[in-house]
Each structure stands twice: as C-alpha cells, then as structure tokens.
Amino acid sequence: MSSPITRVWAREVLDSRGNPTVEAEITAGKDCVSAIAPSGASTGSHEALELRDGDARYNGKGVMKAVNNVRFSISKVIEGMDVQNLKAIDNAMISADGTPNKSKFGANATVAVSLAVAKAGAISKGVELHEYLSPGSYILPVPMMNILNGGKHAGSNLKIQEFMISPAGAATFADALRMGAEVYHELKSLLKKSYGVSAINIGDEGGFAPALDTTPEAMNIIMDAIEGAGYAPGRDVYMAMDAAASEFYADGSYTLDGKTLNAGELVDFYADLSRSYPLISLEDPVMEDDFETMTEMTKKLGSKLQLVGDDLFVTNTERLRRGIEADAGNALLLKVNQIGTVSEAIEAAELALKSNYAVMVSHRSGESEDTSIADIAVALGCGQIKTGAPARGERTSKYNRLLRIEEKLGQSAKYAGKSAFAALK
C-alpha cells in the first residue's frame, strides 16, 4: 500500500564535535521519522558538497541554508511521493539539485532527507531498516574499532589518523564488541602507566589521543593491549589503520614519523608494518588522487592486506569504476554522506561487491545518535563496519544497534568474522 509523504521538515541540531548539522524529518501516514547528517573532518576533495553558511554564526559553520533547502525546496520536490519508493525520491532530489556534487541543495540536506525517507519507508512497511533495504540473509559486520586517534582527529604528532582493532576471531558480534571494549580498557591503563594521565585524553572518534611521535609506538602499545586483555593478535584480534594520507602529503612527499618519504618509500614503510604486525586492513595509504601507486601497492600487498579507498573513491561509482579498471585497492569505504543519497551509496556498494571489492560501511568523525549505518551494513551483508571506539554515545549507538539486531535475529544471526577478509591469504 502506498504511503505519500505529507510533510518534509528540517532543523539545525548539533553533532558530536559541537558543530551544527542537518536533521531532516519526514511525515507519511501517522509516522514522523527523522535522520541526522554526519560530517567529516578529513574530507576527500571529491566528496559531494557539505553546504555551510560561511556567516558569523557558529564561526561560519552554520547549516541553515541546507536546512532551508530541505524545508522549502526539497519538500516541494518530494511531498506527495510514495515514501516506500526511496530510489525515485533520491532520483527526484538528484535531478532537482542538478549539479554533479549536490552543491545546490547540499549533500548534508539530501543525505538527511534520504536517510529519513529510508527509515520512514521501513516503518510504513512495519519492518526494520535492514529488512527494508534487503530481503536477503543478514550478516553482522566485524567492528573495526578506532581505539587510538591521530591525524586530524587528534592533537598529537601522530600522522596516521586511525589505529583500529578488528576482533574477527570472535564467534558473534556481541563477543567481538566485548573483546574490543576489553582491549580499549587495557589500552587505557597501559597508556596511563607509560605516558601519564594526559595520554588518555580522547580524539574525535572516541579513541585515545596520546602525544606519541611514531607509528610503531602506537602499534606496539596496541599489541600489548590486545595481549594484556588476554587475546592473541592475528588470531582473535587483528589490527587495521586509516592513514588518511592526503593529510600528511604535500608537493610530492609524505611527512610522518620524523621522515620525508616519496610514494615508493611510503609503500615500503607500510610493507614493513604489515610484516611486523597483524595488520589486516589499510585505508587511504596514499594521497586521494594517486591511483597509480594504489595499483602498484595492490599488486605488491593486496593479497595479504585489504587496501581501502575512502578519499580515493568517495563512495562515487565513477571513481570506484576507475579504481576497479586499474586494480587500485581491493575495498571500498562506504560513507553515505560522501555521495549524498542512500540509493547512490548502495549502488556503489553493489558495484564494489560484484567486482570482488570488499565494502566497509563507515561513520564520519562528526557523528550523532543516528544509527542508520548499522542497518545499512547488515543489509549489504558486507561484513565490516567502522564506527569508532567502543565508547562515546555517538559511536556506541551504532554498536548497540548491532547488538539488538543480532539478538533479534537469534539463531539465524551470522557474524562475518574472518570470512569478511576471506579474499586475503
């Protein structure tokens, strides 16, 4: 039974960094459903545009223009459409925007609306969001938990942005989350013991942000934390990184750990790390436009290391297709707000999966209580999600949502575990 959208509204709310963001609200039938746009800090330059006001409010970070675009422009386009027809609604927004990067409405406007429409469609059908997005078999993803923050998400000299743990050896999602939390607490006490109380200050994604200087220092203490919590690195718990390398790249070279490296030397640096640590996944190892080095690196390391394109692919099928044709990387990071609608993000995921690329669904460093990405990861069955540390509400909201989904699925719940990385040797 069709259920027309009767009202589209939006407001400015705060994200986890205290910056304003867009909350959209969709009314269809008796239900009124909202969703909140996330926001990145180390954004790729090819992402869809996040519209900010540039005036004095919130130091120029206001989003009232995007909010008003939802209230007075997008509403005119989609009111009256069937809330269960997500693709048609997304397409209507895309064509009314008419720009290649959503710069008319703002991707923060379109993504909030698209997520709210998806949720409202599920509610109008009386099903959960993951069931609504996919009728298939549901897989609980391996949580890639960012427990030590560097780069733009912290204030230290550490250039690598995210040091993650991946409890792929767990039997269930609930076990994986508990194991991750145990390692997180062990890391907290080790950091405090080794570097003092300031080392347990936290970064944007809830991981610790100690004043460490080098990558191996961070990796070593995480290894100690995994073992200290009683787990075997490389069997129970693996390591993963997001280098976000565009952030330490300038004029043809990369500056990290007190060294200046060219692209080839940087690849050697990563190869050494992957020999010394149980590293399973590495995101944005090189700057966002260097498809060539990504191809070489995939040839060299891609059989044992998942190489993920975030700023490289920006959840954009055109850039992903270019990567697939060049064998650049072997995994897509999926961020719905990078492209601006749920339908386009799902299209990117489908292209990746059918091309034997893995998919990791991802939060942004600026987040909210919105849990949509947990359901999207389960619906895609891609087996991986990164949504920060196992601490802080805007991150645990997603992990806790996954706990509830797993419990509700009962016997039919499947945890991806090591099969998420089955393509690796």
Ligand SMILES: C=C(OP(=O)(O)O)C(=O)O
């Ligand atoms: C989550 C990330 O950070 P941001 O949201 O700042 O881009 C990332 O780079 O993967």
Ligand SMILES: [Mg+2]
């Ligand atoms: Mg990234």
